[in-house]
Amino acid sequence: MDNTLKMLEELTQALGVPGQEDEVRGVLSRYLAPYGELVRDNLGGIAVRKVGTEAAAEHGPRVLIAGHMDEVGYMVSLVTAEGYIRFQPLGGWWEQVMLAQRVLIRTRKGDIMGVTGSKAPHILPPEERNKIVQKRDMYIDIGARGKEEVLAAGVRPGDPVVPICPFTVMSNPDMLLAKAWDNRIGCAIAVETCRLLNDEAHPNVLYAGATVQEEVGLRGAATLTHLTAPDVAIALDVGIAGDTPGVKSEEAQGKLGAGPVVLIYDSSLIPNTRLRDLVSDVAEAEGIPLQYDLMAAGGTDAGRMQLFGPGVPSIAIGVPARYIHSAASMISRSDFEQAAQLLAALVRRLDAETVAGLRG
Secondary structure (H helix, E strand, C coil), rough: CCCCHHHHHHHCCCCCCCCCCCCHHHHHHHHHHHEEEEEEEECCCEEEEEEHHHHHHHHHEEEEEEECCCCCEEEEEEECCCEEHHHHHHHCCCHCCCCCEEEEEECCEEEEEEEEEEHHHHHHHHHHHHCCCCHHEEEEECCCCHHHHHHHHHHHHHHCEEEECCECCCCCCEEECCHHHHHHHHHHHHHHHHHHCCCCCCCCEEEEEEEEECCCCCHHHHHHHHCCCCCEEEEEEEHHHHHHHHEEEEEECCCCCCCCEEEEECCCCCCCCHHHHHHHHHHHHHHHCCCCEEECCCCCHHHHHHCCCCCCCCCEEEEEECCCCCEEEEEHHHHHHCCCCCCCCHHHCCCCHHHHHHCC
């Protein structure tokens, strides 16, 4: 396994539900630290401050590129007398992908395995059998025989829960399967962009890192943006892959292996049009294929970044991913690599004059 795959494995296998991103932050900090000074906001978002030149440190614009550390997961809400665990979903979950999934509960005493369960279909009346089981009717089973056994194992309300999915390089080595690509791939793009710019002069001060609590309302984007006070902000995230059976092009356009994706609209952001055009021009100049998509029912950190101070030219760039907000999702390594190449080329272009021309 090469160093890039090792980083991707470490990031995706780390546990990091909203509000409990410590393990992810530890991995990400280790990979960002060689490139500059690490800064951290009070919610836990981090970024490395990479100064392009001495002149940039004095007069250059500030550029923020950030993924988000948190993944969709659950939180233990209560333990029943019979020894089953009820949970609060953290982030958006679709009931059809939740049942019969192995999960990991992190307790103060260590990690515990469990499985999500509900009533067996064999005992449901015919009119109920074809309905979607609601989240409120699900539970987690750790094989305990009562509440006291669950508590003795260390489980308490508030403990985080994540699905289990080993990081896997598929038979086509460009395809990578794991949990939490949304949004550990954004974290990885930030690291890889810094690596590509290592020992290079660029006409700005780059802040590259990741926010917290994106999946529960873009909360950490506000604090990291306040900390770094950027002149340009780019959220690094995923797009919905449209290359699976039954998906129409008007529903999702991104295809794995066809290059990074630019979101031209989401529920939180209409991107700065001059910045959008600059991204397109840079991709064309660098020979990087670019995909465009929109996400009417979801938002990105860019929606919160743009509202800092008098306003910040912002956009969301990332890679398409299949099956996000589930136990297992899939991306293309080449899309990831090209996204980082695009970000590095864009950072090289963001001098004071160019950034001034982006303002509305």
